[in-house]
Amino acid sequence: MDIGNVLLMLAVIFALAKSAAFVFNRFGVPGLIGEILVGILISNLVIGDWSFEQTLHLNDPEYFDILEVFAEVGVAFLLFSVGLETRVKDLTSVGRSAIMVATLGVIIPFILGYAYIEYFADGNMYHALFLGAAMVATSVGITARVIKDMKLTDTKESRIIIGAAVIDDILGMIVLAIVAGMAESGSVEISSILSITILAVAFVLIVLLFCSMGVPKIYAMVEKRNERKLIADPSYIPRKINMLSVSIAVCLGFAFLADYIGLAAIIGAFLAGMIFADYAWDWGLEEKIESINVFLVSFFFVYVGLQVDMGQITENLLLIALAVIILAIIGKYIGCSLGAKVCDRKIDRSSLNIIGIGMIPRGEVGIIVATIGMKIMVDGVPALSQELYTVVVLMSVVTTLVAPPLLASAFRKKYPPEYQIDAHDQL
Amino acid sequence: MDIGNVLLMLAVIFALAKSAAFVFNRFGVPGLIGEILVGILISNLVIGDWSFEQTLHLNDPEYFDILEVFAEVGVAFLLFSVGLETRVKDLTSVGRSAIMVATLGVIIPFILGYAYIEYFADGNMYHALFLGAAMVATSVGITARVIKDMKLTDTKESRIIIGAAVIDDILGMIVLAIVAGMAESGSVEISSILSITILAVAFVLIVLLFCSMGVPKIYAMVEKRNERKLIADPSYIPRKINMLSVSIAVCLGFAFLADYIGLAAIIGAFLAGMIFADYAWDWGLEEKIESINVFLVSFFFVYVGLQVDMGQITENLLLIALAVIILAIIGKYIGCSLGAKVCDRKIDRSSLNIIGIGMIPRGEVGIIVATIGMKIMVDGVPALSQELYTVVVLMSVVTTLVAPPLLASAFRKKYPPEYQIDAHDQL
Numbered sequence: 001m002d003i004g005n006v007l008l009m010l011a012v013i014f015a016l017a018k019s020a021a022f023v024f025n026r027f028g029v030p031g032l033i034g035e036i037l038v039g040i041l042i043s044n045l046v047i048g049d050w051s052f053e054q055t056l057h058l059n060d061p062e063y064f065d066i067l068e069v070f071a072e073v074g075v076a077f078l079l080f081s082v083g084l085e086t087r088v089k090d091l092t093s094v095g096r097s098a099i100m101v102a103t104l105g106v107i108i109p110f111i112l113g114y115a116y117i118e119y120f121a122d123g124n125m126y127h128a129l130f131l132g133a134a135m136v137a138t139s140v141g142i143t144a145r146v147i148k149d150m151k152l153t154d155t156k157e158s159r160i161i162i163g164a165a166v167i168d169d170i171l172g173m174i175v176l177a178i179v180a181g182m183a184e185s186g187s188v189e190i191s192s193i194l195s196i197t198i199l200a201v202a203f204v205l206i207v208l209l210f211c212s213m214g215v216p217k218i219y220a221m222v223e224k225r226n227e228r229k230l231i232a233d234p235s236y237i238p239r240k241i242n243m244l245s246v247s248i249a250v251c252l253g254f255a256f257l258a259d260y261i262g263l264a265a266i267i268g269a270f271l272a273g274m275i276f277a278d279y280a281w282d283w284g285l286e287e288k289i290e291s292i293n294v295f296l297v298s299f300f301f302v303y304v305g306l307q308v309d310m311g312q313i314t315e316n317l318l319l320i321a322l323a324v325i326i327l328a329i330i331g332k333y334i335g336c337s338l339g340a341k342v343c344d345r346k347i348d349r350s351s352l353n354i355i356g357i358g359m360i361p362r363g364e365v366g367i368i369v370a371t372i373g374m375k376i377m378v379d380g381v382p383a384l385s386q387e388l389y390t391v392v393v394l395m396s397v398v399t400t401l402v403a404p405p406l407l408a409s410a411f412r413k414k415y416p417p418e419y420q421i422d423a424h425d426q427l
Numbered sequence: 428m429d430i431g432n433v434l435l436m437l438a439v440i441f442a443l444a445k446s447a448a449f450v451f452n453r454f455g456v457p458g459l460i461g462e463i464l465v466g467i468l469i470s471n472l473v474i475g476d477w478s479f480e481q482t483l484h485l486n487d488p489e490y491f492d493i494l495e496v497f498a499e500v501g502v503a504f505l506l507f508s509v510g511l512e513t514r515v516k517d518l519t520s521v522g523r524s525a526i527m528v529a530t531l532g533v534i535i536p537f538i539l540g541y542a543y544i545e546y547f548a549d550g551n552m553y554h555a556l557f558l559g560a561a562m563v564a565t566s567v568g569i570t571a572r573v574i575k576d577m578k579l580t581d582t583k584e585s586r587i588i589i590g591a592a593v594i595d596d597i598l599g600m601i602v603l604a605i606v607a608g609m610a611e612s613g614s615v616e617i618s619s620i621l622s623i624t625i626l627a628v629a630f631v632l633i634v635l636l637f638c639s640m641g642v643p644k645i646y647a648m649v650e651k652r653n654e655r656k657l658i659a660d661p662s663y664i665p666r667k668i669n670m671l672s673v674s675i676a677v678c679l680g681f682a683f684l685a686d687y688i689g690l691a692a693i694i695g696a697f698l699a700g701m702i703f704a705d706y707a708w709d710w711g712l713e714e715k716i717e718s719i720n721v722f723l724v725s726f727f728f729v730y731v732g733l734q735v736d737m738g739q740i741t742e743n744l745l746l747i748a749l750a751v752i753i754l755a756i757i758g759k760y761i762g763c764s765l766g767a768k769v770c771d772r773k774i775d776r777s778s779l780n781i782i783g784i785g786m787i788p789r790g791e792v793g794i795i796v797a798t799i800g801m802k803i804m805v806d807g808v809p810a811l812s813q814e815l816y817t818v819v820v821l822m823s824v825v826t827t828l829v830a831p832p833l834l835a836s837a838f839r840k841k842y843p844p845e846y847q848i849d850a851h852d853q854l
Contacts, residue, residue, distance in 0.1 A: 001492045003499050004686040010500070011679035018672040062492070065428045069493050072430050073437070244721050245445040252438035259431040291718040294671050 001062055009056045009063055010070070010299075013038070017298035028404070030142055032301045032364060033397055039305020058306065071303035074296035075368055076269040080251045081289045083273020084280045086166050088212045098163030101339035105164065105359050106171045108338075109135040109331030116327055117388075121320055126183050130373035130384040133179040134392045135328050137172030138165045139363025139400065146404050147358075150411055157351050157414070160340065161358040168359070173270060174200050176369050177263045183376045183383035184262055200263060207271040215275060243283040247276050248292075264372050304367050307374070308390050321391045325398045332359050350414040357410050361403040366396040428489055436483045436490055437497070437726075440469070444725035455831070457569055459728045459791060460824055466732015485733065498730035501723030502795055503696040507678045508716045510700020511707045513593050515639045524770040525590030531766035532591065532786050533598045536562040536758030543754055544815075548747055553610050557800035557811040560606040561819045562755050564599030565592045566790025566827065573831050574785075577838055584778050584841070587767065588785040595786070600697060601627050603796050604690045610803045610810035611689055627690060634698040642702060670710040674703050675719075691799050731794050734801070735817050748818045752825050759786050777841040784837050788830040793823040 016038045021031030042052045057063040114132035118125060143165065147158045174197075181196030229236045251272040258268025280286050333356035340347055340355045370392035373384030384392075443465045448458030469479045484490040541559035545552060570592065574585045601624075608623030656663045678699040685695025707713050760783035767774055767782045797819035800811030811819075 001495070003496070003692065004683060006496055006499070007503075007679060007683035007686060007692060011676065011683045014672075014679055015676040018669070018676060022668065022672075065489070066493060066496050068428070069430070069433055069496075072433070076434075241449065242445070242721065244718060245441075245449075248722055249438065249442040249445060252434060252441055256431060256434035256438045259434060265430065265434060288718040288721075291671060291715040292722050294669065294715075295675055295719050 001066075005057045005063060006066055009058065009067065012056055013042070013067070013302050014295075014298060016042075017302050021298070030145075030363070030400055033400065035298050035301035036305040036308075036367075036393065036397065039302040040308045040310065041305070042302070043306045043308070044310045067299060067303060067306075070296060070299040072265065072300075074293070074298070074300040075364075075371075076251065076255045076265055077289060077293050078297050078300065078364065079266040079270040079368075080247075080273040081286065081293055082169065083270040083275075084277050084286050084289060086169065086270075086274050087277045088208055088274065089278070097160050097340055097343040099167055100343045101160055101164035101336045101355060101359070102167035102171060104339035104342070105138070105168060105332055105336040106136050106175065108335030109328060110175060112327040112331040113324065116323060120323075122385075124385075126373075126378050126383040127385060127388055129179045129182065130370065131324065131388055131392065133172075133175050134366040134369040134373070135324070135331065135362065135395070136168075136175050137362065137365035137369070138168045138332070138359045139361045139365050139396075142361040142363055142400055142403060143358045143407065146407050146411075150408065152411055152415060155415065157354040157358070157411075160355055164336065164339075164355075164359065169270070169365070170204060172365060172369075173264075173267045174204060176372070177203075177267055180264055180372055180376060180383075181262055183373070183378050186378050196262070199261060200267075203258070203261070203263060203267070204271065207274060211274050211277070215278060219279065243276075243279075243285060244288045247272070247283075247285055247289070250275060266368060266372075301364070304371065304393060307371075307386070308393055309386060312387060312390065317387055317391065320388075321394045324391050325395050328362065328395050328399055329360055329402065333357065335359075350410070354407070354410045354414060357403060357407045360406075361400045362396045363400045364396070366392055366399075428493075432484045432490060433493055436485065436494065439483055440465070440494070440729050441722075441725060443469075444729050448725070457572075457790070457827055460827065462725050462728035463732040463735075463794075463820065463824065466729040467735045467737065468732070469729070470733045470735070471737045494726060494730060494733075497723060497726040499692065499727075501720070501725070501727040502791075502798075503678060503682045503692055504716060504720050505724050505727065505791065506693040506697040506795075507674075507700040508713065508720055509596065510697040510702075511704050511713050511716060513596065513697075513701050514704045515635055515701065516705075524587050524767055526594055527770045528587060528591035528763045528766035528782060528786070529594035529598060531769075532565065532595060532759055532763040533563050533602065535762030535765075536755060537602060539754040539758040540751065543750060547750075549812075551812075553800075553805050553810040554812060554815055556606045556609065557797065558751065558815055558819065560599075560602050561793040561796040561800070562751070562758065562789065562822070563595075563602050564789065564792035564796070565595045565759070565786045566788045566792050566823075569788040569790055569827055569830060570785045570834065573834050573838075577835065579838055579842060582842065584781040584785070584838075587782055591763065591766075591782075591786065596697070596792070597631065599792060599796075600691075600694045601631060603799065604630075604694055607691055607799055607803060607810075608689055610800070610805050613805050623689070626688065627694075630685070630688070630690060630694070631698065634701060638701050638704070642705060646706065670703075670706075670712060671715050674699070674712055674716070677702060693795060693799075728791070731798065731820060734798075734813070735820055736813060739814060739817060744814055744818065747815075748821045751818050751822050755789065755822050755826055756787055756829065760784065762786075777837070781834070781837045781841060784830060784834045787833075788827045789823045790827045791823070793819055793826075 017035040020034030024034035110132040113135040117128035177200030254268035254272035255265040259265040336359040337352040337356035376383040444462040447461030451461035537559040540562040544555035604627030681695035681699035682692040686692040764779040764783035803810040
């Protein structure tokens with residue numbers, strides 16, 4: 001291995017990804033789409049004898065593996081930062097509406113995706129499971145960005161959407177754990193599905209319980225200890241522990257642990273983030289992890305694009321993609337607005353519209369699920385085919401692009417601009 | 428490659444390194460020494476059939492390469508952050524004293540180290556060159572820490588030490604560039620040494636010139652442009668560029684460029700840091716890069732320790748190490764205090780003592796030089812032998828451990844505690 005080649009690869013990918021993200025952002029499009037396109041460009045651009053892939057040594061497995069490690073560690077940190085923003089107490093406070101919105105918003109898209117592949121497309125059960133799982137998790141970042149830009153954070157709809165998106169993340173992780181577990185064990189026996197489900201749910205519940213009971217106790221203990229020492233000796237300076245180091249160690253450790261017990265590494269990273277969520281603000285953790293993410297996360301999205309093989313895109317595949325995109329949009333919209341309606345019969349149509357649209361974007365989470373599906377082997381074949389991987393990437397990109405303008409217009413119908421200005425002035 | 432194994436390796440190394448650094452810090456010892464010891468432990472701990480190295484898959488080149496990439500990228504970021512703290516205008520303002528202290532503090536240890544290996548030890552010229560180069564650069568971090576802890580930042584001696592250490596870094600990079608260039612070309616002809624020297628000096632000078640002339644101009648241009656736009660349209664919001672992304676891209680790009688033209692990658696990273704030094708504060712860059720370093724840099728020091736083979740340490744090697752340590756301490760002490768004396772004949776002995784001792788610690792820079800020496804092949808053999816690599820690691824560790832208590836006592840002689848309290852109260 002030549003370190004110069006590694007530096008070239010990292011420098012070029014990083015610079016291209018950030019430039020693309022910058023340009024896309026200027027036009028109001030999420031930067032990650034630019035980064036995925038850079039990946040697609042790198043793997044598909046061939047001019048005569050010259051190819052991008054060869055210049056960056058990406059056709060050499062040794063260097064490709066290194067990029068993969070950067071991508072995987074990057075996505076672990078990304079999910080870790082999502083976990084940092086997921087507080088257990090927020091989950092219990094958003095109430096029934098958010099829970100119902102999240103639950104139906106998970107079940108209906110999953111069933112639609114699964115049924116489509118199983119009964120109308122290639123009929124491969126693992127394909128169907130992973131495609132269903134990839135259609136589940138909402139990418140709250142994009143919606144949150146729109147809400148923030150419109151200064152409508154304090155509306156009822158916004159709170160339900162954000163709350164539901166958080167619960168939806170956890171449900172999504174559980175669905176992924178079950179699906180991945182079924183594929184890894186290559187078994188569809190009820191007993192094995194049951195044991196995987198129990199393992200996944202138990203892992204999540206133990207961490208949630210630890211978050212809501214254990215962490216505050218440890219924190220209070222340390223505080224008390226420092227107070228006692230301070231009373232005994234007023235010049236005592238509490239030992240400073242670098243919480244960033246501790247949290248990174250826990251993130252890497254949990255990612256390994258999740259992988260080790262047969263779940264996805266990102267599930268561990270996500271749960272690790274939740275452990276620190278209550279104190280992330282005190283310790284400036286979110287900001288610090290964000291700096292690490294600025295460096296690492298782009299490698300993941302470029303890596304996603306690298307695996308899209310344009311040569312493979314046929315008319316038939318585009319039709320499948322179209323069907324999946326429509327099901328993904330309709331499934332979320334119906335599931336979530338139904339969930340809101342069930343809880344609050346008197347809710348008006350424009351509110352249901354906002355909630356339904358707000359939950360549409362899948363963004364990175366769907367892609368992450370697909371990446372995992374492509375890596376698990378069932379009887380020597382990946383659990384998710386490369387063609388369906390491309391479909392998931394397309395689905396994520398389209399739902400992400402479609403949601404912001406629709407959401408903005410749905411919000412404007414319910415809250416005309418005057419309201420927004422008022423809300424802004426009140427701040 | 429199994430990502431689970433990678434996560435295990437990263438998680439265990441990170442957790443052990445940070446724990447060791449924490450414990451060492453508590454006892455007033457620089458954390459990096461704990462991290463190096465973790466590396467030595469991992470590569471040398473064998474209990475019966477079990478070895479640490481095997482559990483972490485480090486005897487598999489595939490995984491070791493990945494650790495190496497993390498180490499190399501980490502050390503590039505480390506030098507980048509040193510560059511961020513190196514302002515060109517500080518260099519020109521510290522005056523003659525700092526320049527003389529730095530210059531003689533570089534020349535004398537280099538000559539002593541070179542002469543010892545060439546004439547008294549194994550006589551291999553490349554060994555001698557790299558050992559000399561590893562004895563050159565002061566690790567200012569350790570001294571700065573002592574000065575800061577004693578609240579003596581505003582003394583004349585402190586300013587000379589910090590200024591000299593900065594210049595010393597640049598001189599050290601030039602020495603490294605020349606030595607590495609000689610080894611890479613395997614040539615000792617005057618013409619080739621000359622061309623390498625010119626290349627190295629030119630690279631450094633171009634960047635320095637760009638820093639002092641080009642960067643302020645670009646900055647002023649952008650500012651003016653924004654002002655003009657703001658006058659034309661008062662609602663204009665200047666485009667936000669993520670300076671962290673830009674600086675990381677430049678860091679990786681310069682690291683590659685330096686490697687490509689035959690210099691060490693870290694020289695490029697260091698110079699890249701200098702480009703942003705004037706604006707690092709405005710953009711919060713130092714803090715953000717520091718977060719990335721918290722994650723990455725420990726891998727470098729563990730990697731350093733991994734390459735120390737305890738089985739190799741013989742009585743003879745310890746004697747060489749002892750000689751090198753003594754020369755490293757005496758060389759810096761004499762070189763630096765001589766430099767101060769030459770500039771200011773009336774300077775008193777206690778001040779010379781402070782300056783001489785303050786420049787002793789070599790810390791990470793010496794080790795980085797040795798790591799590079801071990802990787803360059805001359806006629807199929809590394810330019811620096813593994814034995815001498817171990818000697819450099821020992822030298823760095825001992826000089827780092829010895830300096831802080833000596834410096835504290837030297838400072839106390841000149842500035843008794845009353846003065847420190849006064850200085851503190853004035854803040």
